[in-house]
Amino acid sequence: MNVPATLKHSFLLCLFAAAVPLRAIPAPMQVTASTPARVWTEGYGTGNGRLGILSFGVFPKETVVLNEGSIFAKKNFQMREGAAEALDKARELCKEGKYRSADQLFRKNILPPGNIAGDYQQGGRLQVEFQGLPSPSSYQRTLDMRRGKATTRAQFGTGELTTEILAAPSSDCAAYHIACTMPSGCRVSLNLEHPDPSARIVAQPNGWVLEGQGSNGGTRFENTVVILAPGASVTRKGSTIILDSAREVMVLSSISTDYNIRKPEAPLTHSLAAKNARILAKAQKAGWKKLAAETEDYFSRLMTRCQVDLGDSPAGVSAMTTAQRLERVKQGKKDPDLLEQLFQFGRFCTIAHTRPGQLxxxxxxxxxxELRAAWMGCYFLNINSQMNQWPSHVTGLGEFQSSYLDFVRSLRPHGEEFARFIKRDGFCFGHYTDCWKRTYFSGNNPEWGASLMNGAWACAHLVDSYRFTGDREDLKKSLPILESNARFIMSWFEDDGEGRYLSGPGVSPETGFYAPDGTGPNVLSYVSNGTSHDQLLGREALRNYIYACGELGIRTPTLLKAVQFLRKIPQPAIGPDGRVQEWRQPFEEMQKGHRHISHLYGLFPGTEWDVLNTPEYAEAVRKSADFRRKYADMGNNGIRTGWSTAWLINLYAALGDGNAAEDRMYTMLRHYINSNLFDLHPPFQIEGNFGFSSGVAECLIQSRIMQDGFQVILLAPALADDWKKGSATGLRTRGGLKVDLSWQDGRVQATATAARPGKFRFMHQGRKKDLSMNKGETVRLDFPPLSH
Structure with a gap:
């Protein structure tokens, strides 16, 4: 039919507009409180990726924690002579079904007597007390993630007292700022302390110098703290500095260490004092306003790269404090804006705690x-450190993963030393490590210490990061450790006599099973051969090495062997009840709701299974996750943790079950998220915050699947029923796409821009659109509601 030109033009505009996603209208990136932080796990903190600063305390006192990322103690340990032979014996015992005997052999002949990693230790605490002030008429604390700053504000009848903390990224110092509008100013006492009695604190005319060293010959550090208080009267009482009539005070901290990230065993020899002096001279010249502006610019640019809107919370809720909103959620109410804020808090933690070139x-x-952090505050490699990386690429912070990739590559020398000690080839790694990067079996319990697949899990991120970035030079740097780990896999997995290669002896991390072993019908054991966790990681390690060689056009003898070897590593079994078996036999779990779900690694974060290519395994994962979830919720046959709940969010998202993912999100808010949004194990474990952010992103976009030569991009694959309308901007995918999307009443629209050429299969609810895209090309996609 003939259409008038003006009407035709309007029609085309409507079609074009319909395909352009709405901009996200996110909740404010703030955490708020009207009560003091009585303990540090209620405090507000920030950081610049090298320096961390956190404040807590009950008025009129405030404690300001000053930290630097490389301050670690050292731990002396010895590898157990005869461990290689004992491992071979343990493997044979497992073949014979004598699992408890294998456990005992591990304890007696293989495992060390205690921990093998040094503690992450603090860099000093500034103790502040405001004297002579009445109780405030109002009190408010705010963490402003967009500005990278935490503020405490106390109001009185005649004025106001405000304190702020930040860690300036370019100036590379931490700052604490006091502003007092009381008629006569404020009287403030300040003192610097450290919990290690061997630390030396020297008073200076305008502050202190703290000289310390990590325990047992660890990192040497120096924290120089200066006070700038123009117009105030300054006196000293011992080590305490007292300011009278203070109206504005700025306290600057610079911490330098002798840690050598390239060669930890060879400490740096530069003057720590001179380095601090240079940093502080520039910061003093800049002043508080410029430091705050520098910090705000840095955080704002990064925080606004990716924003999500999951719907609006009820009117009036946004005026509540974060603690009040959490209490409301505990009463059964929903709060999508709070979900958005927790999503952004995970991204904030990425920026505050990570920085390229640092640990x-x-x-x-x-x-x-503390001087002794919970779980040593180090690097656990059987889920925790890896979960810290999950949200970075997909939420637009991919460059912050470089510190972890460099760290993993740097583990190779000690990992190869470990493999040689147990008379195996290549690279492997124990359960955890510290900044010194040495390794062995960890702890004196096989429940967590008897796994050797941690290096394989760590290496998986080297390849996954490449899938996002396409950075061939970075992949080239990773190839040596990928090959070394492949060689270890092929020396560690052995033929079971039926043509299958099984790992072992090893464990499904941190959990055990009941099985007959000659001493009784139902004996609790931990060690066995061919656990699902090990089989999945072994398969993935070889697949990743083969893939990397293909991307780089490299052929090696190791590659040819890996291709043949991979075919003989069996997949985990699906048990009689339809669940993924955690062990080679259908043993009963030690705890049916256990926090570790390592046997489900193949669906997430691994890529062995997915809903399109292996639906039978996807269904088995669903049954397994439902089983764990059921018993974890009962509480009497499982261990509840925030990070484990976050893993379930990601698993359900990968299964396309938005309602179950949302249920676990609110489970986290009800049970494992503190009033300052810290994830609780308990106590605080930061990976749960990262895992939550990843889980939200996985509900909105997924890109782990390859099909028919296409990178599959699942758009809005796991929307909860209550997420009727929403949007997201700045999501990233494997294959190099930047995606903005929106949805409303079943319609999903997206705009995708390619950073490099690629073939993409965009999918939503079973429908697909295949496109080949060039670098810089933008496409707009529209999936209307399904008709019922």
């Missing part, structure tokens, strides 16, 4: 105030 984020980030 990666540890178990509690940069906020530990």
């Amino acid at each position: 990666p984020c540890g178990l509690q980030g940069l906020w530990n105030p």
